[in-house]
Amino acid sequence: MTAAPVFAVVGHPNKGKSSVVATLSQNDAIAIALEPGTTRQRQAYPLSVDGHTLYTLVDTPGFQRPRRVLEWLQAHSVSASDHAQTVQAFVTQHQGDGRFTDECELLAPLIDGAGIIYVVDGSVPYSAEHEAEMTILRWTGRPSLALINSIGSDDYSDTWQAALGQFFQVVRKFDAVRAPFEQHLGLLRAFGQLEPDWEAPLEQATDFLSDQRLKRRNQSAAIIARALEDLMAYQEKRTLTQNQSAGTSDDTLAEQLRQRWYRHQRQREQSLRIDIEHLYQHQRIQRQEAELEWHNEHDLFSEDSRRAWSVSKRYLATAGFGAGAVGGAGLDALTLGHSLGAGALVGGLIGAAGSYFYGDRLMLPAVHIGALQDGLQTATFGPVQDSQFGYVVLGRAVDHWWHISQRNHAGRELLDLEPADHHWLEQLDRGSRQAIQQVFDKRRKRRPLDDRQRQKFITAIEQSMAAYDHWRLNRT
Amino acid sequence: MTDSPLRLLLDFDARSQRDQDQPPAFLHRRDRKFALTCAEQGQAPNARRWLEHMAHLSGPGSKAGAGQKTLRRWRRINTGFAFGGAVFGCLTMLGLLFYEGGQRINITVILAFVALQLLLALFTTAQSLVGWQPWRWLLRRLASERNSETTSRLQPMLMARAAHLGGISFAATGVLTLLLMVVVQDLAFGWSTTLDTGASGYHQLLTALAAPWAALWPELWPAAVPDLALVEATRFFRAGAGAGADTIAPDRWGHWWPFVTMLWISWVLVPRLLLFLASILLLRHKARQLLTNHPGMHALLYRMETPTLDTGNHHNDAADLPDTDTLISLQPLPDSNLLLCWAGAGDPALPQTLVGEHTQLFRAGGRASLAEDQTALADIANQLAASPEPAVVVITRSWEPPTGELEDFLASARELWPTGARVALVPLSLDSEREPEPHQLSQWLRFADRLDPGFASVSAPRLHWRDPHADLLPEPGFEPGTESRKLP
16 A cells, blocks of 8 residues: 655645645644744645545755755755755755755755645745755655745736746645645645546545545534524523522612623533534634623624614514414314314414514513522523514524634634625525524523424524525625 | 343443543543444444443443443332332222122123223333333432433333333232132122123123133133133122022132133233233333434444544644744944855845945855855855955845754854954845845744844844935825825
8 A cells, every 4th residue: 555645734834824824724823924044844634534644744844055955965966866865965964954954954855755746935036046946855865845925015926937847746726824624625736636546545635634524514504503502592590599689689689680691692602602613613703803892893692783783673473383383283283184274374473473473673681580498599690582582693603603614724813893784684584584583492492492493493493504605605 | 131232222322422521532542442342343333232342341349330320219119009000900900899798799880890901901001112200300300410312212102101000910919819818818809880781691791701721721720711600609789689699509609700700811811911911012112223223323323434534734843843932132243354155045136235345255055066165154154264354144034944054154153254353244124125034034033033142133124225205205106286295
């Protein structure tokens, strides 16, 4: 069996080699900085399936003294046939020499048989300074591919393409920070084209990565569904003794419960976000959205969020029709069908009307203070009586998921979650709308869901994610 | 009978509840590894093996799972029902056989009671099949924590099993009490009814009821099937109780006890036993069904079947970023006519402000060979020798990071050039008219800092001429007279 291919990501310092590796290995913990010499040692990132490595990416430091290396090589070579051996001799002779640490780290994997991925910055003009580096790489005789990564906003990729074409088998453009996932796969397939033996493992790797992405979408839907179930049914409860209840006014108690309820809901939303980020292997995301506060415009309970993520009356009516019809269908079942489906119709109409008239009012939960029993009094706040709250949470969750799923691991900028400016849920099919509304209604009454309902709910959320994705793609 | 499928389901349910808080990637790796180990050993991975594997890894003494807790609770409920049934069975039979000597024990009452028992037993089973739980509140009160969905769905079956166990216990102690009473007391049975029925009709009913044991063991206990003569002889009426009693031999009243015993055994005890067995079988079936359809099971099978993908993202050096604080600052451009363009900087044209009438240009780095670098160094050294304040301006590209080559070049310059010679690094931006970006400048500042102190500095001179009155001029497109413009 042939060994798994290894690709050394090499180039001039500060051209985004680590960014390319971070994106392809889905690692947001690789040090990336606009500072030459951030990578000091080579580091291998193997992609493995069940412990069996399919390919390995090696991040390396950049060339520091390419002309000196080339001069040494030229001085020690007799003909083109000894080029690779001469490079090997260079590394052997200069191991431990402080001046050539970076070059030795960079060339060592190539000597061991790695393929070359040469990274340049396409946003700055082509510079002949790189020719010494490219010549050295050609001397290694390894299969090679050049990547034009754009760090800045300018585009000089055409001149780069022409120059790189003279030195490398394949030249590709790849923006490590912004490239969509399909481009990652395309790039991996291009690696496979460098050598016939590498095609199969790379093809296999791309298949696995595609599957993983699909599965992550489904898992995200399940995580969001669980959070929505929790958030819709959450109730803050406090039991007071007779003395305590005598010493606390109803207003104070209500305020305390309300604040605790808000805090819990915000924390639950936060933990949902962290779960989604971890699912996509983003461990270190910083958010621009400030620490959640009532007055913050992006707060879960702010009017701003409500405006951005709530659904229209018309939407609520169509979703409410299905949700009400289920209750009515129960009536039909009881009459053994003698009501000829009138139950479902009436139930549907009641559900639709209820949602239409009451759905867009901010009905926050009320405080309920129970009667004194055995010297104890129980006060409760929640669950939320407003299904719009569910849509706000759903909208924010799907928006966050979308940003995370589209985010490359080389991206180190803050995660900026701006509210959408359109009711994207309008694009959702009716079945999914009804499934979501039914769950919201059920959880508002703190009724548990069975497995089938939960599965339906997860599917509906997945559909919402697809609708959002579609809306985002066609927005501009 | 063992309740292993039930236990398997409850343990599995408890385990998957706990797994909900684990990261999906970890769960996938764990379960896929288990499946691969099974494949190596030639075994098919299943829920039982998986649970055993998990328990084995947790080692002895691992905390009893929620599954075991549920089972223990139901064992207690079962014991309670069995005990209660035993006490009630004893008391009920004593009540039914209450006989003070003056009155007969009415077989009709016993028949009605047996029918009620049978009805209750059937109702218990039907209730469990339908899933109706009128006693749910009781269990909720007994339970210390909230049941999982799986446990809730099993509850009707478990409750039916407990009820049937209580019923068995009730029937068994009932029959034992009956036999004991037969031994220690002289019981007189008879039959009586307000309804206008004849002895033959009553006999027919009794024959029908006795059919099971009459058909199965006719020779075993013939006395357990009452004949017409006995039925005719032992009828009593409310008014003439004494008259009827006198006409037959007193021992005839006692001949009913084998029938009553068999009636109780066949129509109370045996149905309860059968329904108890049925409830166990149903429970096992339901448990198997729930296990197969358990959402956790679907997820587990998926995890076991799908290979784990490791993207090699374990390395973490995100905190190991270089120190980007700059200790030194930009310096004014020294007065020098020696300009060195490093690695193609200044191509195609240098900004006019840098080039004067007497400027001498040198090129090094980039495409130039190392020998050409040496020549440039020597030429500059010659020029500097005559200068009272030797200084060289080195033009670089701000966007290309300073490399070891420039460092080597400047190190050679330091040795070759006269003492006191200074180097001013001038990084040019892409648009040579504009100043470089701060982050680009700072990498050059840090580079100068790393070189010998006092030798190199970084300058960012203003490279284009700017009209000092520009702010006062009207903006492009401004039409005079349309708007008054404020002067600062």
